[in-house]
Amino acid sequence: MTTLLEVEHLTKRFGGVTAVDDCSFTVQDGAITGLIGPNGSGKTTVFNLVTGYLQPDSGRILFAGRALARPDPAALYRAGLSRTFQHARIFPRLCALDNLIVAAGHPWRSLFTRRRGHADTNRALALLEEFGLAAHAEHPAAELSYGQRKLLEFASVLMSEPRLVLLDEPTAGVNPTLVATMEQHIRRRHAMGISFLIVEHDMNLVMRLCDPVIVMDRGTRIAAGPPDAVRADPAVLDAYLGQ
């Protein structure tokens, strides 16, 4: 298995608080990797650093073997790394279909071509169908329920045919049926060759779905390995219980 994402000695401080402290880990191609840790362990900050929404104070990030001097979300997106947000950032006033089409990855020319190109539209409709949102294709995304928005956001980041998708708490705040649906979609896409790095709090889901699992506490990695090994690791238990 090749290494798709490498995080080396990442550090990020906010004023007096060190959110990420010399954190290193790797994400393999073809795996669904989990990233867990108690609240405040720095998971979301790492996400933001890896995807270029924040700049690290020190350390390096390599994606597909290439080191990124100043990680920039757009460049990463084009290189095949996309992410979702905890609070389902979609474009509320655009309809569901447009939400997908706008995420399709744009050469310059697309500014001047038809708003809904054939290829993009077909792919988007297929995705909407797959995610059960086809009925809402022409409705503003603002009308969707929270769970549906999360599905929409997930679908939209697939439009660029990424290699690695970072999911930021995909099941936070959704009802149990939707958790199962989300899991299905992740597995299906994984089978099609997409790798995932998932931040999650739902332990059952993580243990079922992810291998390997990386554990963070206080801004750094404290464990990494198959779910069973991690579950039994005393350092991990300590981190969670010692809260």
Added chain:
Amino acid sequence: MHTVIQALILGVLTGGVYALMASGQTIIFGVMKVVNLAQGALVIAGAYLSYSLFTSFGLDPFLSILVTTPALFGVGAGLQWLFLRPLREEDRAELSLLVTFAVALGIEGVLSVTYKTNYRTIQAGYADRSFTVGGYQISAVRLYAFLLSAALLGLLYLVLQRTKFGRAIRATVQNPEAAQLLGVNSRVVAAAGFGIGAATAAAAGAVYGLLYSFNSGSHYDLISRLLSIVVLGGLGSIGGSIVGALVMGVVAALVAALGPPIWSDFSFFIVLLAVLLLRPRGLFGASLRGAL
């Protein structure tokens, strides 16, 4: 060299007054995340009020502040309550600019109907007096204005740092949700924040009326300068707006002294452009809102 230092003195003195106006603007932005485009109009309103009190009752402008400040505090809080509070959360960012702009126009309209459009100024007796210190001339009015601004800014600092009310404001600026959870009444804070902003405008207006001639349309010039100052200082930083005001004042004075005076009027715009090109978040600005 003498000219330069003279200009520096003038610049600092003028900058002090702008600092007072700008800090009010910054407080409003901090508390409500709203850029108040009516700040200039409020200053001019304060100037007119002090002018009326002076011409009708002979009340010295510096004393008139005791009257105009609470009056405009009420006006500011009222404006916030009437026109900004009803805006829905999602619309607020977009519409608040236009709402405050409309308020500025409304104030301009009321002022021009009440006072007509002739230029006015407050001709106090001591207007022409000046001190000579070490070979440099210091206009009495400008010095008093500067001292007043410094005193009021000091007072503002004390209120913000030492009173419960001030703490509530600072908490709301830093983290509105947390502040609310801790029992801060965000609606009162929002209205009061706007009130304080308007009150500083009233005080600055009295001084403005003494130093310059103005009419109802003067607020465009003023708001352009104020906005350039807060962008330079960094939106949301009071210290930044003070530093920004002093810098702008000095730059304008230096340009006026060393170059054609017309360029002095543009100096604030040039500085604004420079800030946007080199360091968009200003000297002390926080990183842009809209991040995660």
Added chain:
Amino acid sequence: MSRAGVIRALLFFGLLTALPFAVTEHWIVNLGVFTLIYAGLASAWNLVGGLAGYPSLGHAAFFGAGAYAEAIYFQHREAGANGLMPFLVLPIVGAGVAVLGLAVGWIAMRTRSDVFAIVTITLLFVAQTLAFNLNSLTGGSQGIGMPAAPFDVDTYERPFYLVLVLLLVVSMGVTWAALHSGVGLSLQAVAADEERARGIGVHVTGAKLLAFAVSVGIAGMIGGVWAYYVSFIYPQFAVDPLVTIGMVLMAYLGGRGTLWGPVLGAFILVPAQQYLAYQYGATQLYLIAYAAVFLLIMLLLPRGILPSLGHLLRRRRAAAGRSPDEPAQDPADHAGAGTGTVAEEMAR
């Protein structure tokens, strides 16, 4: 474009074009001229303020730039080609102002929308000051004159009117093209969540600059026509905050971000404004009236007429025939842009 849309457009422009031929009263055609000026301006402003969500408060500066460009060029020249020359050079004026807009936009749009508003207000003030002070170029407060148009006195307004109809077609055409191409989609994403748009590869800067340049170019051309129409321009009217406020207000009233909204807004407000001016005269009350209308619209009808209508109709239909698995969400938080009814179509 849907067949209904084409018919609507043809009908509208057909009637519009026929007006100066059917009616001979000067005051009516004059009213038409000013309505068209504002309709074109509001529609152009909409590209930046409505689609992209960047409320430009300085468009009047570019209107003025176009006006002065025409006036300065023609002040010592004849209005050649039977008086049509000032119209024929409009594309050049537009292109020039657009290039200026690119430069300004590049600086002004580097930050978020509230700082952008600040820059544009400042720009307006600076432009007005320049107009007042560059005496050798602009004639300063004395103003500057265009050659008299050699048009037939009885139908004097007609050529101006028709050129402005053409400019409105351009303005709306550009808006329609934007809405139906990648640019419009990009701009709407920028307006909704710029940071995320950038993160998913949308060409944010390119789209914004394009919209801004085209928008101010059109405003400049309209300014050029205006200069020729009024014959003598003064800085306080050529670069006038009220012009900005007018076009913004009209776009908001009709529905910003929509195709027909700004036009509707203009067709409502310009005649209303003229009527009020006729009845009450005093220009100072103007400001208060403007401010009051502005505030009322912001507070009561923040989405504008067309989107609110469209939204109302959708709710009624949704309530009438709701499918069982549709979420019971309050769709009150968006500008409804569905399909079907006229209002909705016009809101696209």
